[in-house]
Amino acid sequence: MTVDQLKKTFNQFEHGAKFVTYVELASGHINDTYLIKTEIKPYFILQRINHEVFKCVPELVANKVKISSYLQEKMSSLPEKEIKRHVISFIGAKNGDMYYVDKNGNFWNMMLYIDKSKTFEIVTHEKVAYEGGKLFGEFLHLTRDFDATELYEVIPNFHDMSSRYSQFEEALKVASAERINQTKLYIEKVKNLKEEMHILQHLKEKGKIPLRVTHNDTKISNALFDLNDRGLCVIDIDTVMPGIIHYDFGDAIRTICNTTTEDETNLDLVNFNLAYYKAYLKGFLEKIETTLSPLELKYLPLGAKTIIFIMALRFLTDYLNGDIYYKIKYKEHNFDRAKNQFKLLSSFSQEFDTIK
Numbered sequence: 526m527t528v529d530q531l532k533k534t535f536n537q538f539e540h541g542a543k544f545v546t547y548v549e550l551a552s553g554h555i556n557d558t559y560l561i562k563t564e565i566k567p568y569f570i571l572q573r574i575n576h577e578v579f580k581c582v583p584e585l586v587a588n589k590v591k592i593s594s595y596l597q598e599k600m601s602s603l604p605e606k607e608i609k610r611h612v613i614s615f616i617g618a619k620n621g622d623m624y625y626v627d628k629n630g631n632f633w634n635m636m637l638y639i640d641k642s643k644t645f646e647i648v649t650h651e652k653v654a655y656e657g658g659k660l661f662g663e664f665l666h667l668t669r670d671f672d673a674t675e676l677y678e679v680i681p682n683f684h685d686m687s688s689r690y691s692q693f694e695e696a697l698k699v700a701s702a703e704r705i706n707q708t709k710l711y712i713e714k715v716k717n718l719k720e721e722m723h724i725l726q727h728l729k730e731k732g733k734i735p736l737r738v739t740h741n742d743t744k745i746s747n748a749l750f751d752l753n754d755r756g757l758c759v760i761d762i763d764t765v766m767p768g769i770i771h772y773d774f775g776d777a778i779r780t781i782c783n784t785t786t787e788d789e790t791n792l793d794l795v796n797f798n799l800a801y802y803k804a805y806l807k808g809f810l811e812k813i814e815t816t817l818s819p820l821e822l823k824y825l826p827l828g829a830k831t832i833i834f835i836m837a838l839r840f841l842t843d844y845l846n847g848d849i850y851y852k853i854k855y856k857e858h859n860f861d862r863a864k865n866q867f868k869l870l871s872s873f874s875q876e877f878d879t880i881k
Contacts, residue, residue: 568638584677651804658808660756668738673767696845739768743777771828778829797872837866
């Protein structure tokens with residue numbers, strides 16, 4: 526993307542500012558995101574939404590704007606300056622839409638940049654886990670009265686266990702004999718856990734756990750902090766859609782409480798950090814405990830266990846399929862990721878009685 530192309534795209538939006546320069550932000554794995562610096566602040570975030578991954582960009586943007594507007598209304602008692610630090614603010618395009626489509630068919634949207642802020646790729650101390658818990662808990666609490674059925678399901682069956690298990694079974698049918706033999710220990714683990722890992726799915730289908738507005742990508746890098754490590758704002762809401770709260774809770778725990786990265790091949794280094802779990806849970810419940818039903822509270826730990834399993838299953842399935850979904854750096858990459866998540870699942874399971 527050249528400077529001139531970015532400047533031209535930037536000027537398709539109703540910002541009233543003059544482009545000076547830009548910085549590409551490389552934290553995301555799907556979209557292209559740029560910090561646009563202007564003559565005077567505020568600066569802006571210009572984002573190209575990957576329409577190869579997201580097939581319904583207008584609906585996705587509509588979801589984001591609806592939730593942003595709703596959160597701003599919920600915080601209307603605060604000064605406008607504070608609202609803009611705690612909620613993503615979207616800028617409309619000159620054509621009247623909340624997005625712009627360039628001549629190559631690329632979709633763009635724009636947000637205000639939240640100054641004096643930072644993100645974390647990994648958690649390094651309990652305060653960050655605690656503040657992250659408060660942020661995601663507050664996001665879910667504030668949206669508790671929003672009718673989730675108004676949101677478009679941008680990734681159908683994203684956390685649907687039946688769908689994920691069916692994909693795994695189909696992968697077994699096409700996998701090479703070599704990969705079946707390599708992974709037989711883990712294939713057996715999946716089959717042994719099948720019944721337990723469907724508990725939340727069945728509760729959801731029976732209506733015993735309510736559908737809510739959920740974020741669906743609650744890794745710690747999607748929480749924005751101020752320079753004193755206090756939580757500011759939940760970001761990257763491309764996947765906001767109807768769901769159950771357990772998977773938002775679980776995915777945050779999965780990413781925050783792994784003692785190393787999900788690509789780590791030395792499984793002795795992969796363990797579940799119970800202290801970070803307690804810190805995140807404390808912050809999370811401070812904001813949302815009164816919102817949840819007794820049944821939702823009861824199954825929060827199972828939500829974490831289930832999401833760790835789902836990621837292990839997805840990596841294993843892709844490996845059996847011949848690596849057709851996730852980008853890999855070497856032949857065994859997906860299998861190593863799967864082993865990593867199964868080790869995390871084992872470490873979590875050892876603490877499960879304490880956690881419950």
